[in-house]
Amino acid sequence: MIDNNQLLRFTTAGSVDDGKSTLIGRLLYDSKSIFEDQLESIENTSKQKGHEGVDLALFTDGLRDEREQGITIDVAYRYFTTPKRKFIIADTPGHIQYTRNMVTGASTANAAIILVDARHGVIEQTRRHAFIASLLQIPHIIVCINKMDLVDFKEEAYQNVIAQFEAFSAKLLVKDVHFIPISALMGDNVVNRSENMDWYQGAPLLHTLETMHISSDINKVDARFPVQTVLRPQREGFIDYRGYAGRVASGVFRPGDEVTVLPSGFTSKIASIDTYGGALEEAFAPMSVSITLEDDIDISRGDMLVRSNNKPEVTQDVEVMLCWLNSSPAKDRAKYTIRHTSNDQKAIVKEIIYKIDINTLERLEDDKTMSMNDICKVKLRTTKPLCVDAYRDNRITGSIILVDDATNETVAAGMIV
Amino acid sequence: MSKYYLNYLDELESEAIYVLREVWAQFQNPVILFSGGKDSIVVTHLARKAFYPSKIPFSLMHVDTGHNFPETIKFRDDLVKELGANLLVGSVQESIDQGRVAEEKGKNATRNALQITTLLDAIESNKVDCAIGGGRRDEEKARAKERFFSHRDEFGQWDPKNQRPELWNLFNGKYFQGEHLRAFPISNWTEMDVWNYILRENIAIPSLYIAHEREVVWRGGTWIPNSEFLVLEDHEEVVTKKIRFRTLGDITITGGIESDADTLEKIVDEVSTMRQTERGNRSDDKRSESAMEDRKRQGYF
Known part of the structure; x- marks a missing residue:
């Protein structure tokens, strides 16, 4: 092998x-x-x-x-x-x-x-x-x-x-x-x-x-690290350890890099990049690691570490190409749970801009319905900001799903424009 | 210059760690379903890596058929002790004694199907909302359709035709009261990947996987180990062979293969030239073409 x-x-x-x-x-x-x-x-x-x-x-x-x-x-x-x-x-x-x-x-x-x-x-x-x-x-x-x-x-x-x-x-x-x-x-x-x-x-x-x-x-330029969970061992040798566990979505991180925590905007430097096998000189996508920072900052699941000189857009309004996956059509102005990286928020479909006829690639601008297998360009508004990149630049920080809270089913998948 | 890509084992490992961390973040009381087999051992090893320097945050849950290889139980107990983890045991014997299930009859009777009730009871009584399994999609055709996060209704049932779509790595772990999910961190691994990983990481496994002398009986095209639970047919004869097991399950249905592979290296070599699937030695999968699909629908591992 x-x-x-x-x-x-x-x-x-x-x-x-x-x-x-x-x-x-x-x-x-x-x-x-x-x-x-x-x-x-x-x-x-x-x-x-x-x-x-x-x-x-x-x-x-x-x-x-x-x-x-x-x-x-x-x-x-x-x-x-x-x-x-x-x-x-x-x-x-x-x-x-x-x-x-x-x-x-x-x-x-x-x-x-x-x-x-x-x-x-x-x-x-x-x-x-x-x-x-x-x-x-x-x-x-x-x-x-x-x-x-x-x-x-x-x-x-x-x-x-x-x-x-x-x-x-x-x-x-x-x-x-x-x-x-x-x-x-x-x-x-x-x-x-x-x-x-x-x-x-x-x-x-x-x-x-x-x-x-x-x-x-793999995108090696835009350093993005969505935090999945915080590791606080609280056992001997690691009493003050606070590691941010996640998988590098894109780009490269190294100890000493200046990073910004989004959406809060606080900055710090990477103190170490840790794994079970030992500390690393660098981490790149799609590695799963634990990152520690030099400063104590309040960071939790859903936050994203990025390099301070290259940030994603932080916004509550996103335009996405949405593929409807569920047999129940989209409800007018209904709220859904939106999942973007490790971040869960609520979102509302504000507007269906157009639907695509996926056989002819024509835009249907008068059809404002979304049923199973439809692909539409839509505007979403979220309750709290998301840290997004365009899907064409980053398949991980550019993708979302919608979950219907009434059924818990995954009803739509979207690519951020 | 550094290379900025991972080899396939590192990528599979990273994916599995990501899944395990998602489970920990999305659920209140997740457990690892631990059978003592190599797949659940690998999942446990991955969990140790995923949360280091924290301790492994999951309890291990074992469904005990009562028809065990003694080696498996000892291995389980040693590992639990080493990890400092909590062990939960669901006992098929207790389910039988309580009249929850009835023992199968006839010469090919096994406790395989009975495990489903015990497993679901254990999930319910321990208020488990996510059970992490070592299932792999390459094992069997019904498993090829399995998601990383797989929903089970309030009866513990899997509905393969109505699964939640799973895109990118955005896992939907939402559930209603009484329901639970199963999570499969090593979905994308093959038998070969598991062995290569065990070798690379030098992971301890039960001695049963390594070639050893054992009393066996030739039945159904495979070597079934002699045990107190085995009822011999007239024409059957107990012989001693050098064998090893490719999968570990209930001692009454797990067949071994003749082998001289007595080190991990030799096992990896042997597996890479195997011409039979590993479940080919499991009589539970041979009952019908959809044996696995039918059991999975009811809540099997």
Whole structure:
């Protein structure tokens, strides 16, 4: 095991027919991540269902209802490791009625795989998936043009998809896009290089995932440290110890740095950065540490330590792109609990500015309702200030959820504009 | 120049510590569900790291089936003493004696399903509002859909089709009176990650995981340990083999594998070449295709 192996989280969105499950099954199977007892169970099921050979798609079946209906309903997480990286797949359904699950899977992903059927080219669903990937600011997108075996492995189908995709993705905030022609069913260009497509000079999918540069995906500039809890051991050797426990959201902190506590605005210097394994010279995202300061300041959960020369905005009014996740629509001017980093406040939806038609990307300015799977730009007003960055600069200090106090359900997820 | 990224084990560790701190901050009376198995041992180790230099702030809760490996109980008691932690025990035997549950009958009878009642009773009587478990999403297909913070209704039931969406690292731990949550800090770890971490951190584990000589019986494709609870069939024969266990559960259902791996290094090597899932040796998961989903819906670990 190589010690510097990184973790890469990617999401796959797709529907029943585009071969998503087959692709994941192929990735797991060809990278030898499937165990014999799992294979045996799939072989039996394939036989019962009258399939020829092993149906790789069955590897991703989860809950009983999903097996019975042959669809993915909820996000499922899957794991595999190669000598180069550990991978976490957030396997999400692609149908429009499951937009919320796609958004969930995308929220922590470094990369998104978007599947396109080579026979049909870019369709409405492709545009929706690309929009969600850009909305959630997934740094890398891999468009897999699948079922190349059904178009005789011709380059034309591949080039058509690239042209179609680039025509509309110009409007989206997408940084890094790869296009790979594959056949998930036959295994071409998934783990192993295809022997049927000499015209394709690029890397197969797995190699692309293994070598993609992800270290720079994390914001290393804006030092942000949301305080989760305060450690006061009150035992021998640590009588006066007061450590602020949290995970670095972005940037780098070092002992001696001048920091400001938000929202109070008090300043101090970092005395030490502690862990169970010893004190550190520096801490960066996503490390979990405990920070002590030189001065005694009243700090509690929900506060944020930032470097004094680089602060987030402290505000009670935020504009967010909100994805509604709950089957009950948003209530007019209702109050919700808003969660931003470790900070819980109340918030009210003051105004729905517009709704986005997620298939055409058109703005619907007259539609002032928010129902499940709707994505709207809204204005929120909070009871107390939040310390926010724009989501495009910082996925952690730029994201919020809304919780309905009447049901305790998480009803919406938002990206601060 | 410094490198500003973490390797995968450091990232998993940091994520788990973050989850444990969220549990501590969001709940009144959280406990760690401690089985004596490697996953709950790793969670306990992570909790020690998460709150250092404070003491581990959670009680450990053990659901005791009465069909234990003696080694597990000794390990549990030693660890509790070392941590200075509080131990809560829910006893399946007591649940049986009180008539809360009835012992299963027949040769494959186990106390596995009976644990659900004992667990839920223990959660209720100790007023636990969050039970931290060592469940991992790679273990089983129903677990692949599990959240970090997973809601249980007032009957302790899991509703997999109506789970709270969980985005970024914003965990919603809100609940109504009588309900509770389960938290799974090592959701994203695989069996291999757990072993690599145990090796790296040099975490003490029960000797059962390490290859040793033991009296066993071949049953259901695995080596079941001989014990006072085992009823032998006519054709079955007790033999002595060098074995080790990949998971630890009730002694009547946990099968071992033949192995020479008698050090942590050798175990990591062996696990990396395994071609069977670890739960393949657990007869509780073999009862049906949705055995785990069904038990989890009712409130299982």
